[in-house]
Amino acid sequence: MATLAVTRVGTLFSGVLEAPQIDDADTLICRDGMIAAIGTAAELTAEIAGADQVLDVDGATVAPGLIDSHGHPTLGDYTPRQKAVDFLDSYVHGGVTRMISAGEVHVPGRPRDREGVKALAVTARAVFENIRPGGMRVHAGNVLLEPTLTEEDFRHLVRCGVWLAKFGFGAYADPLDAVDQIRIAKSCGLLVMCHAGGVSAAGSAALRAAEIIKLGPHVCGHANGGPTAMPDTDVDRLLYDTEMALQVVQAGNLRSALRLVRRAEAAAVLHRVVVGSDTPSGFGVMPLAVLKTVVELSALAPLEPAVSWALATGNVAQVWGLPAGRVRVGAAGDLVVLDAPLGGIASDAAEAMRNGDMPGITAIVTDATVRALTSRNTPKARRVATLATGGH
Known part of the structure; x- marks a missing residue:
């Protein structure tokens, strides 16, 4: 299967309740349908160059599907x-x-x-x-x-x-x-x-x-x-x-x-x-039912958005024994790219969720394959992901 590099990540939700955000990474490498590496662009230069496709998220938030x-x-x-x-x-x-x-x-x-x-x-x-x-x-x-x-x-x-x-x-x-x-x-x-x-x-x-x-x-x-x-x-x-x-x-x-x-x-x-x-x-x-619930829990409970996201990803994966729902090496390459919606007060997805606004989804990935660029159901996002053929 093809290799996908996800680059220029601004914020990375992990889906793991105990550590819901990964702060020291801006790049993901997915191979054979799974997440193969997580790190910085400087650390993963060769992997990015060798990827079949590069998904540039332009500083947006990446989260497990x-x-x-x-x-x-x-x-x-x-x-x-x-x-x-x-x-x-x-x-x-x-x-x-x-x-x-x-x-x-x-x-x-x-x-x-x-x-x-x-x-x-x-x-x-x-x-x-x-x-x-x-x-x-x-x-x-x-x-x-x-x-x-x-x-x-x-x-x-x-x-x-x-x-x-x-x-x-x-x-x-x-x-x-x-x-x-x-x-x-x-x-x-x-x-x-x-x-x-x-x-x-x-x-x-x-x-x-x-x-x-x-x-x-x-x-x-x-x-x-x-x-x-x-x-x-x-x-x-x-x-x-x-x-x-x-x-x-x-x-x-x-x-x-x-x-x-x-x-x-x-x-x-x-x-x-x-x-x-x-x-x-x-x-x-x-x-948008699940996303709406995550936003409501962030704005009204209130939980931190990365924590709310974990309730709909890693927690579910843990209870049902699924290989998805978490951003970690060896997990399924199921990812969502989201950002603050245009016209709102927020500068990123988490801030939008705290405010009760629906973030804009700008890419959906399953089995390490990009299925859509820009959701037809959410508001348009401030930053738009782009997909390009790799450099090898």
């Missing part, structure tokens, strides 16, 4: 519920380079029987192994738990490559009937997310902290509501009395999200907070 930890793909780059085509490609223009399925709940005529549930998960996973909308990698095939599924079903799913499971949409007389089933699913290697809060338009159950704690998933999905939030006391129980990851989403309750993030920061457990969109949903197709 956003990972939407709660998306609802179907079986292609469209959403029948919203009657919108190419929606995943549009999310790439919102800086999302990966999406994790929270269940293919919007597939028309979605099956509920044992074999149909398994077939849908296996098919969805296989479909998105073969397509990359706009360069995005979609981790699809999230089995929606039903009471008919057995340990052998879970082992069969894992053999087929399925590794995601979601509780909250099945035909359970009592949610707690799934306690043993979730324990078995986890033991088979499935990463389990649980619906939280009130019912959704897609037909989920209403789940509160008491049930979620007994169910014991790895991730509490949309802890700020999907879209209706749990009582604050329930959120506190999940924050203080469990170790599970807590997800905040754009298609949820903003007040609840800000309260959760502030309390997680005060309790030194921000590493458990992850960001997602929970779209497409009744809120619609929202290409």
Whole structure:
């Protein structure tokens, strides 16, 4: 594969919560789809000269690509519920380079029987192994738990490559009937997310902290509501009395999200907070959903922008075990270049985010390949990245 050099970086977000900004580097070298070197132009002169392509970002901010930890793909780059085509490609223009399925709940005529549930998960996973909308990698095939599924079903799913499971949409007389089933699913290697809060338009159950704690998933999905939030006391129980990851989403309750993030920061457990969109949903197709949440957390929580960015990148990668979401040698070459928008008060992306302004995206890179120069969805950036053929 080609070598890409990213040069003249002004600010470098790492995606790593403990050290969210890299201050001693202005150049990245990506090779074979991965980040191969990080340093200064003076240190990497030979690598820049030998690169097949050079992406000059003109002093803008470079960050790991956003990972939407709660998306609802179907079986292609469209959403029948919203009657919108190419929606995943549009999310790439919102800086999302990966999406994790929270269940293919919007597939028309979605099956509920044992074999149909398994077939849908296996098919969805296989479909998105073969397509990359706009360069995005979609981790699809999230089995929606039903009471008919057995340990052998879970082992069969894992053999087929399925590794995601979601509780909250099945035909359970009592949610707690799934306690043993979730324990078995986890033991088979499935990463389990649980619906939280009130019912959704897609037909989920209403789940509160008491049930979620007994169910014991790895991730509490949309802890700020999907879209209706749990009582604050329930959120506190999940924050203080469990170790599970807590997800905040754009298609949820903003007040609840800000309260959760502030309390997680005060309790030194921000590493458990992850960001997602929970779209497409009744809120619609929202290409800028994850970026909007990151901006809101920066302006209103308030968190430092590089920290907010880590909640939507490195934190997600840590919980789901992904090779992306961080700017470090050996990580996937998924990057976003962003800067202050024209016409605003800010001089760089971080300052814009602190002010609550949407930064302008000026380049998107996945698998070390430049997928777009200038987002069609964000405001125009002050500084524009340019791509040139290397000098060798």
